[in-house]
Amino acid sequence: MSDNILMKDYAEQLSRIATSLAVAKNDVVHGDVAAGQSCELVEMFTSGNLDKRGDKLDDQLEMFAEDLEELPSLISRYIREVPLAAYDTGTSDTDRFVRWLPTVIELTPEQRDLVLVIKSRFAVEETGRRNRLGHVRFQELVSLNDRLVSELESNDGLRIHLNPMRTRAVFETGLLIGEEESPEAGVEVLFFAFQTEVRTVILEPEGRALVQTLSDIGPCHLASLKKQLDLTTSFDDESLMEMLTDCSEVGLIAFS
Amino acid sequence: MNDSATTPAIGYAIREQNRPIMDDPAINAAEITFERADDPLRVDRYLQDLDLDHVSVHALKLSVASPEPPNETYLEALRAIAIENGASSVSDHLGFTRNGDNGVEMGHFAPPPWTEAALTATCRNIDHIQKRFGDTRFYVETIAYMFEFQGTMSEADFVSKMLKCTGCGWLLDVTNVYANATNFKFDAYEFIESVMPNAESVQMHLAGGFFDEQSKMYIDSHSEPIPDAVWDLYRFSLEQGRGKVDAVFVERDQDFPDEAGWRSEIRRVREIAEQAEVPA
Numbered sequence: 376m377s378d379n380i381l382m383k384d385y386a387e388q389l390s391r392i393a394t395s396l397a398v399a400k401n402d403v404v405h406g407d408v409a410a411g412q413s414c415e416l417v418e419m420f421t422s423g424n425l426d427k428r429g430d431k432l433d434d435q436l437e438m439f440a441e442d443l444e445e446l447p448s449l450i451s452r453y454i455r456e457v458p459l460a461a462y463d464t465g466t467s468d469t470d471r472f473v474r475w476l477p478t479v480i481e482l483t484p485e486q487r488d489l490v491l492v493i494k495s496r497f498a499v500e501e502t503g504r505r506n507r508l509g510h511v512r513f514q515e516l517v518s519l520n521d522r523l524v525s526e527l528e529s530n531d532g533l534r535i536h537l538n539p540m541r542t543r544a545v546f547e548t549g550l551l552i553g554e555e556e557s558p559e560a561g562v563e564v565l566f567f568a569f570q571t572e573v574r575t576v577i578l579e580p581e582g583r584a585l586v587q588t589l590s591d592i593g594p595c596h597l598a599s600l601k602k603q604l605d606l607t608t609s610f611d612d613e614s615l616m617e618m619l620t621d622c623s624e625v626g627l628i629a630f631s
Numbered sequence: 632m633n634d635s636a637t638t639p640a641i642g643y644a645i646r647e648q649n650r651p652i653m654d655d656p657a658i659n660a661a662e663i664t665f666e667r668a669d670d671p672l673r674v675d676r677y678l679q680d681l682d683l684d685h686v687s688v689h690a691l692k693l694s695v696a697s698p699e700p701p702n703e704t705y706l707e708a709l710r711a712i713a714i715e716n717g718a719s720s721v722s723d724h725l726g727f728t729r730n731g732d733n734g735v736e737m738g739h740f741a742p743p744p745w746t747e748a749a750l751t752a753t754c755r756n757i758d759h760i761q762k763r764f765g766d767t768r769f770y771v772e773t774i775a776y777m778f779e780f781q782g783t784m785s786e787a788d789f790v791s792k793m794l795k796c797t798g799c800g801w802l803l804d805v806t807n808v809y810a811n812a813t814n815f816k817f818d819a820y821e822f823i824e825s826v827m828p829n830a831e832s833v834q835m836h837l838a839g840g841f842f843d844e845q846s847k848m849y850i851d852s853h854s855e856p857i858p859d860a861v862w863d864l865y866r867f868s869l870e871q872g873r874g875k876v877d878a879v880f881v882e883r884d885q886d887f888p889d890e891a892g893w894r895s896e897i898r899r900v901r902e903i904a905e906q907a908e909v910p911a
Binding site: 382390463501568 | 666846
């Protein structure tokens with residue numbers, strides 16, 4: 376048999392084994408197991424793998440536990456129906472789970488907000504993965520915030536940077552911000568990286584304008600920012616300085 | 632004390648639980664598990680301020696026995712962690728965790744079928760990885776498995792041919808060989824004796840597991856102290872590999888010992904390594 380045919384056969388064998396064992400279809404590989412070795416051990420292998428996968432999902436979906444009674448059975452179903460993707464990063468399976476969830480059950484608005492939290496956190500992490508240098512550089516700038524924020528009004532050369540590791544989301548309900556009433560337009564929030572964690576801030580209209588402006592014009596001096604904001608909003612100096620201070624304290628902006 | 636240049640570098644696979652004792656004088660090496668270190672939002676290197684003679688990055692998903700080589704994104708992320716932490720070596724397991732590049736993961740590595748086709752694919756993938764890593768030596772670990780697939784050669788032959796064909800390092804997990812020998816009734820000493828001459832350079836893993844009465848299998852759980860039989864096999868392996876063992880790492884993932892336990896275990900690893908450097 377030629378090498379090409381041997382390798383093609385091997386690729387097919389491994390594909391069959393991997394796709395079957397990934398979802399514990401153990402009987403598919405019984406014919407591949409060495410003579411005299413128990414197929415029960417294949418089952419031990421796959422059930423151990425699925426248990427570990429389920430435990431990880433369980434941990435990462437802890438916030439769903441109260442709002443989704445059938446979570447354990449849904450996790451159990453998911454890991455048997457949807458194989459782990461190649462190069463899973465540890466949190467990517469949780470992101471895939473919450474994308475799969477609405478395809479099998481109808482979610483309440485509160486549950487949809489929880490899904491949004493998980494997707495947004497994952498989106499920030501993935502932004503960090505794609506732009507590692509950007510994240511590290513920004514966090515270096517953030518470490519200077521305590522000192523530089525006090526120079527904001529006196530130092531004309533200071534530039535304001537918006538955290539590049541961020542994503543916006545709109546909650547349907549007030550549940551996650553501790554409000555019983557759900558605002559008609561939803562609750563706009565910004566997820567962003569701070570060191571190794573993902574933080575969240577609620578965006579009021581002024582905050583939304585500030586983030587949008589910094590996002591549009593890029594790193595800028597205070598004077599340019601004020602000029603740009605004046606065109607679109609009714610910021611006064613005092614409230615702008617207060618907002619910039621707050622944003623620097625949480626690590627949403629930094630200075631250089 | 633013997634010449635430290637001939638004694639392997641010795642240390643732990645880093646876990647949060649053993650970080651406090653990583654400054655023990657018996658430790659001059661560390662193994663970083665890539666999947667733990669690869670936090671996309673990290674701002675510090677995983678080793679923090681540890682300064683060691685030998686650092687190795689241990690990966691879980693290169694899947695060297697897969698039909699296709701690992702993708703560039705994964706290799707680049709692995710390389711970044713190695714550079715950040717000043718690693719002189721990278722390692723992964725002799726097995727497969729997935730089918731193709733856009734395929735699925737099984738969640739853990741299975742051994743390849745011991746066949747020519749699997750050997751060809753494995754050697755080709757190892758060559759690809761070694762080219763990518765240049766001077767950073769790549770080691771392939773013999774895994775503990777619960778079952779084997781039908782094959783046409785023994786595992787010892789497969790590993791020997793792989794080492795000869797690629798020149799990669801051998802990460803001899805002494806406990807894995809002990810577990811496989813116990814579970815599949817072969818002689819662990821003969822296995823090591825037959826493979827060792829084919830390895831240009833060697834790293835070792837030591838760990839402790841337990842015998843599961845239900846399955847009648849020794850399970851390499853990394854949850855127990857290293858058993859006496861593994862200490863003996865370790866001593867034998869050092870003698871067999873004299874002059875080419877670069878580093879020895881102890882792995883523990885559950886039921887962690889107290890501080891004294893961590894320290895006494897690693898000191899024993901060093902003591903035996905130093906004794907083994909003295910020719911009989």
